[in-house]
Amino acid sequence: MTAADPAPVRTRDTVPAAPGRRPMTVLVVSQALGGAGMAAGITVGALLAEDLLGSTGLAGLPAALYTGGAAVGAMTVGRVSQHRGRRPGLALGHGAAALGSVGVVAGAAAGWTALLLTALFVYGAGSVTGLLARYAGADLAPPERRGRATGTVLLATTLGAVAGPNLVGPTGAVAAAYGLPRLTGPFLLAAVAYTAACLVLLLWLRPDPMAVARARAAATGPAPPSDGGPAAKKAATVPGPGQARVATGPEETDTETDTGASRTPSGRPGRRRPSGVVTGATVTISAQLVMIAVMTMTPVHMAAHGHSTQAAGTVIALHVGAMFLPSRLSGSLVDRLGAPPVAVASGVVLLVAGVLAGLLPPQGFAGPAFALVLLGIGWNLALVSGSAMVTEAAPPATAAAVQGQVDVGMSLAGATGGMVSGLTVAGAGYPLLAVAGGVLAVAVIPAVALRGVTGRASA
Numbered sequence: 001m002t003a004a005d006p007a008p009v010r011t012r013d014t015v016p017a018a019p020g021r022r023p024m025t026v027l028v029v030s031q032a033l034g035g036a037g038m039a040a041g042i043t044v045g046a047l048l049a050e051d052l053l054g055s056t057g058l059a060g061l062p063a064a065l066y067t068g069g070a071a072v073g074a075m076t077v078g079r080v081s082q083h084r085g086r087r088p089g090l091a092l093g094h095g096a097a098a099l100g101s102v103g104v105v106a107g108a109a110a111g112w113t114a115l116l117l118t119a120l121f122v123y124g125a126g127s128v129t130g131l132l133a134r135y136a137g138a139d140l141a142p143p144e145r146r147g148r149a150t151g152t153v154l155l156a157t158t159l160g161a162v163a164g165p166n167l168v169g170p171t172g173a174v175a176a177a178y179g180l181p182r183l184t185g186p187f188l189l190a191a192v193a194y195t196a197a198c199l200v201l202l203l204w205l206r207p208d209p210m211a212v213a214r215a216r217a218a219a220t221g222p223a224p225p226s227d228g229g230p231a232a233k234k235a236a237t238v239p240g241p242g243q244a245r246v247a248t249g250p251e252e253t254d255t256e257t258d259t260g261a262s263r264t265p266s267g268r269p270g271r272r273r274p275s276g277v278v279t280g281a282t283v284t285i286s287a288q289l290v291m292i293a294v295m296t297m298t299p300v301h302m303a304a305h306g307h308s309t310q311a312a313g314t315v316i317a318l319h320v321g322a323m324f325l326p327s328r329l330s331g332s333l334v335d336r337l338g339a340p341p342v343a344v345a346s347g348v349v350l351l352v353a354g355v356l357a358g359l360l361p362p363q364g365f366a367g368p369a370f371a372l373v374l375l376g377i378g379w380n381l382a383l384v385s386g387s388a389m390v391t392e393a394a395p396p397a398t399a400a401a402v403q404g405q406v407d408v409g410m411s412l413a414g415a416t417g418g419m420v421s422g423l424t425v426a427g428a429g430y431p432l433l434a435v436a437g438g439v440l441a442v443a444v445i446p447a448v449a450l451r452g453v454t455g456r457a458s459a
Helices: 022-053 061-084 086-110 113-127 129-139 143-166 168-177 182-204 209-220 230-235 275-304 309-324 327-337 339-359 366-393 396-427 430-458
Strands: 009-011 244-248 253-257
Touching: 022 061, 022 086, 022 113, 022 129, 022 143, 022 182, 022 209, 022 275, 022 309, 061 086, 061 113, 061 129, 061 396, 086 113, 086 129, 086 182, 086 209, 113 129, 113 182, 129 143, 129 209, 129 366, 129 396, 143 309, 143 327, 143 366, 168 182, 168 309, 209 396, 275 309, 275 339, 275 366, 275 396, 275 430, 309 366, 327 339, 327 366, 339 366, 339 430, 366 396, 366 430, 396 430
Parallel strands: none
Antiparallel strands: 009 253, 244 253
16 A cells, blocks of 8 residues: 555445445434534624623634634544544544533633633534534435535534524523523533534444445546536546555455545656645635624624624524525535536625625614525535535545645634634624625635636636
8 A cells, every 4th residue: 555545444344335324314413413512602602702701802712712623623533534434533523522512611610711712622623523524424425416415414413503502591591500601501512412423423323434435436436626516426437547456354344545646747646636625625715714704793793782692592593504404405506517606606695695794784683684594505505515626626545634624724714704703893893894704705706616617627
């Protein structure tokens, strides 16, 4: 096995190229549990920091911390998944998120700011797992159905993510009953939910999705770098010129392939990234930056105009639902039309969302709710289309690591958006933040997606 070959994913199961429904069902269950945990930081993280730190300008710090932590988590989970498989990688992430949730509760209860902020970082490092799981869904599907498989995994997150913000009041009452700050209630829920998600994956995710993807690559040959469009799906079914091998032992199966290594013009293995990875990464990173910046400060903006914490939680619940509910539709659009048109649409939707969030009267409930729903839909279109570009273009030999690096970029963008959002609102106001975010999205995402298509056509 050369340096460019993937590390074998070891499992005691057989590794069929068509694994059946069980692995996807397990992913769906774990995503639903993880979604409930993820919603805690989104809903009350900024409010908790504002209470403890006493500054609106620092209210974006929790988003910066847990999205900064997500950068570390994405890299770690990606590397573990590359060498050990998706099951241990995703389970590790959920376990870290559970530990971070417990730390947030302890830090807030003790009034210990350092512990709270450190725990938010750990919480973020684990919570990124919910997004990385979309690649595990794609591993389980043939090329022509990867968009829908990605959408199915993301859609499952909705079950918990929508319920989580609506439980701010009840979980807050539970926390208060035990003498804890009410805003720590959602993090109590997160600790339980992430622990359950970790156990579900460790016990039942078999065969490992990474091993399934490599078995399919060994059987059919590598997919050519592409934009995730229909032509790519058809081409992916044609065996490539590389050689693959599958070695099976009596108790475990090692699936190894050297067909996906990225090569330089000289033919030697290299670190060159296909253009589809760069294009897809730019689409998802830009959308993440805009979405985190606007979403993080919306509860603070609503509270400043007389809305209750429960009202803000309901708006965030609607937003989170819009982030994931359209996933199956977005995936189907990618499978049918290709990723670039869907990416272009995402930029337009994000523009409309930003303008409405900034200009609609904040005293009413309907305006912020409608704007945040559109913000979630635009983000979803960008995430699914950008992920399709990355999945199709990433070499199989390093796919999980490359995908982790893309999500590192998303996490860093989120950290930047979270920090800048609080400072921008404190200095210039929420309307400017929202409108500027929409303009940035429509200026960057469609241009990058269309330029990627033009570049591949002229190549």
